[in-house]
Amino acid sequence: MDKPLLTIEDLHLVFGQGQNAVHAVRGVSFNVGREKVGIVGESGSGKSQTGRAIMRLSPSTVNIVAKKMDFDGIPLLQQTERQMRQIRGNRISMILQDPKFSLNPLMRIGDQVVEAYRVHHKVSRREARARALKMLDAVRIRDCERVFNLYPHEVSGGMGQRVMIAMMLIPEPDMIIADEPTSALDVSVRKQVLSVLDELLRQRGTALIFISHDLNLVAEFCDRVLVMYAGRVVEDIAARDLHKAIHPYTRGLLDSLPKLDQPRDVLSTLQRDPIWRDAPTIFHPREVR
Amino acid sequence: MIDNEKYVSGWSAWINAPIPDTPLQARIQLLWESLRRFAANGSALFGLAILCILISMATFAPLIVPHDIFDQDLAKQLQAPSSNNLFGTDELGRDIFSRMIFGSRITLYIIALTAIIVGPVGLLVGTVAGYFGGWVDAVLMRIVDIFLAFPSLILALAFVAALGPGIDNAIIAISLASWPPIARLARAETLTIRQSDYINAIRLIGADPLRIILRHVMPMCLPSVVVRLTLNMAAIVLTAAGLGFLGLGAQPPSPEWGSMLASGRQFILTSWWIAAAPGVAILLTSLSFNLLGDGLRDMLDPKHG
Numbered sequence: 001m002d003k004p005l006l007t008i009e010d011l012h013l014v015f016g017q018g019q020n021a022v023h024a025v026r027g028v029s030f031n032v033g034r035e036k037v038g039i040v041g042e043s044g045s046g047k048s049q050t051g052r053a054i055m056r057l058s059p060s061t062v063n064i065v066a067k068k069m070d071f072d073g074i075p076l077l078q079q080t081e082r083q084m085r086q087i088r089g090n091r092i093s094m095i096l097q098d099p100k101f102s103l104n105p106l107m108r109i110g111d112q113v114v115e116a117y118r119v120h121h122k123v124s125r126r127e128a129r130a131r132a133l134k135m136l137d138a139v140r141i142r143d144c145e146r147v148f149n150l151y152p153h154e155v156s157g158g159m160g161q162r163v164m165i166a167m168m169l170i171p172e173p174d175m176i177i178a179d180e181p182t183s184a185l186d187v188s189v190r191k192q193v194l195s196v197l198d199e200l201l202r203q204r205g206t207a208l209i210f211i212s213h214d215l216n217l218v219a220e221f222c223d224r225v226l227v228m229y230a231g232r233v234v235e236d237i238a239a240r241d242l243h244k245a246i247h248p249y250t251r252g253l254l255d256s257l258p259k260l261d262q263p264r265d266v267l268s269t270l271q272r273d274p275i276w277r278d279a280p281t282i283f284h285p286r287e288v289r
Numbered sequence: 290m291i292d293n294e295k296y297v298s299g300w301s302a303w304i305n306a307p308i309p310d311t312p313l314q315a316r317i318q319l320l321w322e323s324l325r326r327f328a329a330n331g332s333a334l335f336g337l338a339i340l341c342i343l344i345s346m347a348t349f350a351p352l353i354v355p356h357d358i359f360d361q362d363l364a365k366q367l368q369a370p371s372s373n374n375l376f377g378t379d380e381l382g383r384d385i386f387s388r389m390i391f392g393s394r395i396t397l398y399i400i401a402l403t404a405i406i407v408g409p410v411g412l413l414v415g416t417v418a419g420y421f422g423g424w425v426d427a428v429l430m431r432i433v434d435i436f437l438a439f440p441s442l443i444l445a446l447a448f449v450a451a452l453g454p455g456i457d458n459a460i461i462a463i464s465l466a467s468w469p470p471i472a473r474l475a476r477a478e479t480l481t482i483r484q485s486d487y488i489n490a491i492r493l494i495g496a497d498p499l500r501i502i503l504r505h506v507m508p509m510c511l512p513s514v515v516v517r518l519t520l521n522m523a524a525i526v527l528t529a530a531g532l533g534f535l536g537l538g539a540q541p542p543s544p545e546w547g548s549m550l551a552s553g554r555q556f557i558l559t560s561w562w563i564a565a566a567p568g569v570a571i572l573l574t575s576l577s578f579n580l581l582g583d584g585l586r587d588m589l590d591p592k593h594g
Contacts, residue, residue, distance in 0.1 A: 057492060060423075089495030096493075101486035106508050115504070116494045154312075167494070 004031035005175055005207050006054070009068035013049050013231075015061055024049050024062075026231040032175070036201070036208040038218030038239070040253075041228030047211045050228075051177045054209075055094055056084050072174065090120045093168040094177040098184040099160030103152035109163050110136070110148030116167040135166045139196050158189035162196055169200055175207040182217070194221055215242075215253055227253070230277045249276055323588050333584020339577035347393040356384035358391050358544050367560045377562040379552060385566050388544035392567060395545045396574060399460055399529045400522050406464040407471060408518050414468070415475025416506050420483055420498065430476065433469040441466040441524065442531050449537040456545070459538040463528050467521055474517050478510040512589040520582035523575040530571045546571050 013025035025046040030037075039047045052058045054069070056076060069076045071092065079087065096102040104112060113132040114125070121128075129148075136144035139162040152160060161181060168176060178197070182190040198221070201208055212218050218225055219239050227235040227250045235247040245251055252270040309315035327333060346353065356374070362382035370377040376385040418429040436444065441463075448462035482488060483506065491505055532538035533547020541548055546567035553563030 055493060057489070085495045085497055087495070088493055094493045096486055096490055098486065102490040104487045104491070104505055107505075115491075115496075119494055119496050119500070164490070167490075171494070 004033045005072055006032040006209075007068055007070045008050075008054075009066060011050065011053065011064070011066040011069060013046065013053055013058065014063040014065070015059075017063075024231055025053070028228070028231070028233050030226055030233060030236060032207055032209060034205055034207045035224060036210060036222040038210045038212060038222035038225045039228060040212055040215050040218050040225060042213060044230075045228040046231040047228050048179055051094065051179050051209060051211050054177060055088060055092060057088075057094075086120075089116065089168075089171050089173065091173050092175045092177065093171070093173040094179060095161075095164055095168050095181045097180045099152070099157060099164050100184070102164060103160060105152055107151075108148070109150050109152060109155065113163065113167050113170060117170045120171045131170065132166075135170045136163070138200060139163070139166045139169075140192075141166075156189075157185050158193055161185060161189075161193050165193070165197055165200070169204075169206075172204060173206065175209070176201070177209045177211065179211045180213070181210075183212075190217075216257060232276075234276060247276075248273060327584055327588045330584045330587060332580045333587070336577040336580030336582075336584065339573055340581060343393050343574060343577070344397065346390050347397050350390050350394060354384075354387035354390055356387045358383060358388045359542055360384075367556060367563075369560070370562055376566040377560070379549070379563050380556060380560075385549070385563060388549060389546070389566050389570055392544045392546045392549065392570065393574075395456065395539055395543065396526060396529065399456070399463065400525055402460045403464050403467065403525050404518055404522065406460070407468045407521070408514060410464070411468040411471025412475050412507060412510060412514055415472040415477075416479045416502050416510060418472070419476040419479025420502050420506060426476075429472070433472050436466070436469040437473075439466075442528050445528050445532060446535070446537065449532060454537045454540060456539045456543070459529060459532045462532070463525055466528070467525060470521070471514060471517055475510045475514055478513055479506055482506055482509050516582055516586045516589060519578060519585055523578040523582070526571060526575045526578065530567075 008031070009029045011025055011028045012023070015022040015024055024044075028046070028050055039050065041047045049058065049062070053062075053064050054071070054076065056064075056079070058064060064077065066077060071087070074087070076084075076087070103109070107115075110129070110132055113135060114128045117123070117128050117131055117135075123131075133144050133148060136147060141147050141159060141162060147155065147159070147163075152163075155163065161184075165181075181197070182193055185193060194217075197208075200206070208222075210218060210222055215225075219242050222239050225235070225237055225239050225242060226233050227237075227245075227247065229249050235245055235250045237245055237250075242250075242254070245254065249270075249272075252268070255268045256270055258264070258267060303314065304318060304321050306314070306318075309318055360383060362378075365374075365378050365382040366380055368374055368378045368382075374384050374386065376389065379385055379388075414429055414433070418426040439447075444466040445459070445462040448465050449458055452458040452461060488501065488505060491501055529538060529545075530547035530550065533545040533549075534551045536548070536551065538547055539545030541552070549567040550564050550571075553560070553565075553567070557564050
């Protein structure tokens, strides 16, 4: 693997202080190169908070500690807020879950895309507008002149999410964090949005961290899968090798999915072992090999 | 005649169409709907009507008034209302009707300038406090608390006493006394807005706080601030008149309603009309702003429907 873009070593996130402290992420380490990495895990496993911590947009009550959290040689935890603003959007971007809430209801769609570009690039209004129209076209919005002047409530969820992708990709970041980008969407629209995202990432060589709870989706869409459980990465495996997963949690997740080629009367339920919570073992098939 | 009827039915069909053909039509229909709701609100319409009269009175004052407002005629002092002097004359023989009409100019001047100062200041302080939170919020809100601890007239009195009497100082004093409630309202709105996903999204893009506050938070606060400001105008009218009455606002011989009221006080038992005319003017103006503010709130806020 070439030099990783993002390196995280021993990341801890603690909410609150003293007796009420909740240790949400407990020693997560991983690397992301110019590839598509999926993070899967159940609710509360810390996957979204890990994403937010990379952007340094965690709530103010969170205490972030890490041995190392470098993005392209920049130690993210040592950056000032002003330096972070230069990184956010410009180098790392994030796509949020529901376009209904993540677009400003009082601003025209086009103006929001234009603004996203002009935050980091000092260009004339006309040039920014031309770029925004091109970007809307790139996310396969037909009739972009018309959509440019619409308000967010006037477009569908799928189109809203494509606008969101346009907004986040227009400053041409090196890495995108997508926090359940398709959870609020219809199954049929999901494929369309993902293929738009995939195509754009491929063209620009942008890295992706795809946060989801849908193991099938992640296995299909990403190159590598990280499985998180209770604030730890329990498995780090190439997506095509997922069937060779070793950790009992991953195995349990896989077994609980219905398969067309192996029909079963009763799907197995996931049995949780308290040892997984406490033992910091990471099953790393590549290293075993 | 037939053409005209056709036009009317065409218009009503167009405005009432269940499915609008164009976005423009949809927008006009929405506007029409809120206008109809506003028009159905009798008291708000009454407030608007009085306000319109007041504004046209102020605009066309020199054309309306029958007498010069500074023209003293001691031979005609303290005369009861008559066809020549509609609201009678004051202790210096000046026509009260004319003075009252010119007084509306001063009142509107005070209201307009105060609103222009108070709105942006309150909005800025409130959104900054709400957006940043923490010690910024604590400091700004304690300042607001200090201002709110005094009744606004008393506070304005203190400022005028420090700055010296006069209409411009009165405006500054009234502004200083009336921005805190606006700031508090804007802060409360901001607290709910800053949690929303689209503010997070714009932060993810790397926008700086100034841009977020100006372009994304303030527009959301605007409707409630406008309503609050309109309701506040009633209080501004009263405070301005109060300062004039106490001799700290507009100075004689300017025809400010409050100072007219003060000069009428000495003769209130013998010549009631001197105090009555400006008094009724103050009452109607402040009432109209209250009614209009209520109507605006019903129109702008669907929750109050």
